[in-house]
Amino acid sequence: MISPAKGLTHLMNILVCLKQILDPELPSRDFRIDAAGRDADRNTAGLVMNIFCANALETALQFREKHGGKITVITFGVPSAEEILRKALALRVDSAVLIRSDLSQRPNPWCIARVLAAAIRKLGDFDLVLTGRESGDWGDGQTGALLAEELGRPCVSLADELKADTVNTALVRIRRQTDQGWEALEASTPLVITVTNNEHNVPRIAKTRDVMQAFRQPLTTWSLAELGVDAQSISEDLACTEVVELAIPIKQTHCEWVTGETLDDRISLLAKRIATVVQSA
Amino acid sequence: MWLAPAAQVENKVIAFRLLPTFYKGSSLTSVVVSCIFGWTGIDRAALGVLGAGQRLSRDLAYKHVGLIVGPASDALIAEATKFSDSIAVADHPLLDSYHSETTLTALTEVCKQLNPKAVLLGNDTYCQELVPRLAHRLGGSAAGDALKLSGRNETVLVTRSVYGGKAQATIKLSRAPAILWVRARAQEPAQQQALTTDLTRLTLTLEPNTKIKLVDRQTEMQGTARLEDARVIVSGGRGLGGSEPFTQLRALAEIMGGQMAASRAACDAGWVPAEWQVGQTGKKVSPQLYLAIAISGASQHIMGIADAKTIAAINLDPDAPIFQHCQFGLVEDYRQVVGPLREKLIELLA
Structure with a gap:
């Protein structure tokens, strides 16, 4: 908890939703599909915090530094997901919640949003709920938006800057990216925001001391049963989308190397090839 | 052909009651809606959406409705009549430009009136944020960045890239309506078909949203082209x-x-x-x-x-x-x- 900035009387209570995913940096040649053919083989690479979740967390940390407030992080996942919560604790968030998944299949965004909403109701009200814009694995880009619907809150997507209003403590000022540029918005809390990357929210690196300390910090762990999530609704959520096929696309492009005796020869040849394409365009 | 007398349709309840007549006599009772926005008009992306809608509705043997949300000039409506079996127009002073909450409310209202099995949108950032929320409000299912769409046994199948392009998944959307955003410019553009004179002007009751206020909108395009x-x-x-x-x-x-x-x-x-x-x-x-x-x-x-x-x-x-x-x-x-x-x-x- 960080005290409020001068003039602000209300401390924002911020929740950041995190997801652990297969490291997206994994080179294509090492990517494998699991035996059931419905998901990636998780043994091929490390598991990391989804980058856009990290951008959301960084946005929250900067907001707290500037305006005060409290940050809780939450994830719904298998036991290994605790690692990303520890990572967030090492960045000095105030508390962390793990909801253990005992589902036999990968939860889709509908199921994740339902579970997160149930946890939010149990944790009490948040002024701001932040998620990443999408995840680097299935990339559905739906969880934040569906969570807003589950909570009955407005939603701002693709935010890349977040500031408190200096006068009205129930307002935040958001810059969001659009196809052609950006929009500046003024939004009332409570609110769900999905965060995208820009040069200002590149995730920070934890101090070694904080990493050590993070392992000793308490962590709230809940099962789905403890949250009181209705099993029937969960199975309906899971049934609304079904992966019928997952395949690795075959690439057939053959790169022709531009070669030549001297550098000048190579550049001449490259220029000719480029000119041919440009002139046919 | 049934042309909605806009002046007589005074509120959404009436429009809702009239709609069943609209489809009576047609064997195509289910519809696929391709959504285009008045503030964008019919550009290459919209043609891709309409094209995907044409093909999906053919696959499923459904009726293809071109929906115009936002300012609908006569020229835009005339252009749209070339690409679908009927046109629905959802125009309202509060839809003169995009607002996340208001546009979502309007689309939800419209879909409740048209009762589609599938709704297709483009891939701009506005469409991307509308899709999951619209699906939630309609009790359907959603998918984004669809490269390929197909319809089989009243169900929509979507092919999309996953794992950062390392794999391609085909996903079945089992719960209707299927709300989708497609990679619009990668879709074959819509083919001109017989002009439709089947035009419905939907009536919407919308309240201004006070929760999210647009303060500034900037475009940072290089030159004139996207x-x-x-x-x-x-x-x-x-x-x-x-x-x-x-x-x-x-x-x-x-x-x-x-x-x-x-x-x-x-x-x-x-x-x-x-x-x-x-x-x-x-x-x-x-x-x-x-x-x-x-x-x-x-x-x-x-x-x-x-x-x-x-x-x-x-x-x-x-x-x-x-x-x-x-x-x-x-x-x-x-x-x-x-x-x-x-x-x-x-x-x-x-």
Whole structure:
């Protein structure tokens, strides 16, 4: 908890939703599909915090530094997901919640949003709920938006800057990216925001001391049963989308190397090839 | 043919009651809605959406409704009549420009009236945020970035890239309505069909939203064309090491009448604006030539250039993954190449 900035009387209570995913940096040649053919083989690479979740967390940390407030992080996942919560604790968030998944299949965004909403109701009200814009694995880009619907809150997507209003403590000022540029918005809390990357929210690196300390910090762990999530609704959520096929696309492009005796020869040849394409365009 | 007398349809309840008559006598009782927005008009992306809608409705033997949300001029309506079996117009003073909450409320209202089995939108950022929420409000299911759509046994199947382009998944949307955003410019544009005179003006009751207020809207386009429509793109990556080399790249792009783009690494570093980003979470481009300079070519970047006709690269590292996607490439330090390359191209393109 960080005290409020001068003039602000209300401390924002911020929740950041995190997801652990297969490291997206994994080179294509090492990517494998699991035996059931419905998901990636998780043994091929490390598991990391989804980058856009990290951008959301960084946005929250900067907001707290500037305006005060409290940050809780939450994830719904298998036991290994605790690692990303520890990572967030090492960045000095105030508390962390793990909801253990005992589902036999990968939860889709509908199921994740339902579970997160149930946890939010149990944790009490948040002024701001932040998620990443999408995840680097299935990339559905739906969880934040569906969570807003589950909570009955407005939603701002693709935010890349977040500031408190200096006068009205129930307002935040958001810059969001659009196809052609950006929009500046003024939004009332409570609110769900999905965060995208820009040069200002590149995730920070934890101090070694904080990493050590993070392992000793308490962590709230809940099962789905403890949250009181209705099993029937969960199975309906899971049934609304079904992966019928997952395949690795075959690439057939053959790169022709531009070669030549001297550098000048190579550049001449490259220029000719480029000119041919440009002139046919 | 049933033309809605707009003046008589005074509120949504009446419109709702009238609709069943609208479909009476038609064997096509279920509908696929392709959604276009008055503030965008019918551009290449909208034609892609309408094209996908035409094909999906044919697959499923459903009726194809072209829905115009927002300001609908007579010219826009006339243009839209070429691409669907009927037109629905949802115009309202509060829909003169996009507002996330208001547009969502309007779309929900419209869909409750049209009762579609599938709703297709484009891939701009507005459509992307509308889709999951609309699906939730209608009790359906959703998918985004659809490359291919097909319909079988009253169900929609969507093919999309996952794992940053490393795999492709086909997903069945079992709960109707299926709300989708498609990679619009990658879809075959809609074919002209017999003009429809079947036009419904939907009546909406909308309240202004006070929770989210638009303070400023900025467009930072380069020149007049969208990056998505560029014929030639010169793109720079992490290997450039700073913002300064982009000046050189721009000079190179200009002589080819091309535009500038960048990898996520270059945008995250703040060297160039975020609008230049090409890739999974950036723009999806389809130029005749994509020249990648000092870009390693992670799968996430490749996702944005999969529709480029010719990809060429200049990179110091012969093992850079970008070369696996290139028609031709030069292994060299870009600093030795860009200047002289420009000189030679000026001669060749003169």
